Amino acid sequence: MQLVVTQARYSLMGVTIAYGLLLHNRGSLAAQDVLVRGIIGNGGANQQALLDGFFIGETGLPLHAAVALAPGETLRLDGELRLAPDQIVPVPMGDRSLLIPIAAFDVTYQFNDAADDKGRTARAFIVGQEQEPPAERLAPLRFDQGPRQYRRPAARAAAELPPR
Template sequence: MGATIGYRLTLHNRGTLAAEDILIRTLIANADTGQQATMQQFFAGATGMPAHSAVSIAPGESHSLTGELRLLPDQIAPVQMGNRALLIPLVAFDAQYRWADEAGESLTGTGRTGRAFIVGQEKSPPADRLAPFRIDQGPRQFRAPGSRATALELAS
């Protein structure tokens, strides 16, 4: 059994120049003892897949994207807690972009912005921590998924 996570990603240009030639890479992984190395490799550009591109986002404007990330059955590394098998996915996004000079004549600068998120089930009432997904109970859909930003981020 694999896992599929749908997402909505909103890009916002907080700069004073248009962001051009935007490329968004994605990664899905397990939260486990190797997660730090996995995220470091992703943010170094060594792993992850191009998932979206956008031509331009004007200053102060936003652009929303949707998609799905999948963990194949052989990619899932469950966390064992007693007799329960838990899945704690991490997802990461890395947006690379360029901008033009003030006259808008040539692309002169480049930047990257990225962030990692932990994915789980929202509690009722909502809490700071998410509940992991139980995968020992067979295939199912989870009705209250949520995400929280981790401390792993990239800005240049």
């Protein structure tokens, strides 16, 4: 699973992250009845609680469904995640106010006709701005400069549940 952030913007509607989620079947069997759930939240002090609740299935929304993903096939699913204004928790840093969104996706699928032959892959990503030149860490989104579209949005994997 890989996340490609195609747009990040802050407006009166909150913070919106447009993305392409790439799913690749590395197995030898087709992944069938693919269901993708997702969530967006704030990185920082409550990040672990957000991810814990999401990974055990308490939170998140269904975002995408696919009939099948053949062995060796890659599928791109496009969508948007929105953090509402009342959900935004900026991080103060000196005279700046920063936002560090975290997006997580949980993909479940069936890989055989037997009811117990289910698989799951889940991953969380930090969303920010690519630095110039690109670096291992992303720059956070500036929140104190008012509504805007961020020029170089990107994502980095932050946490993962191993595929099963």
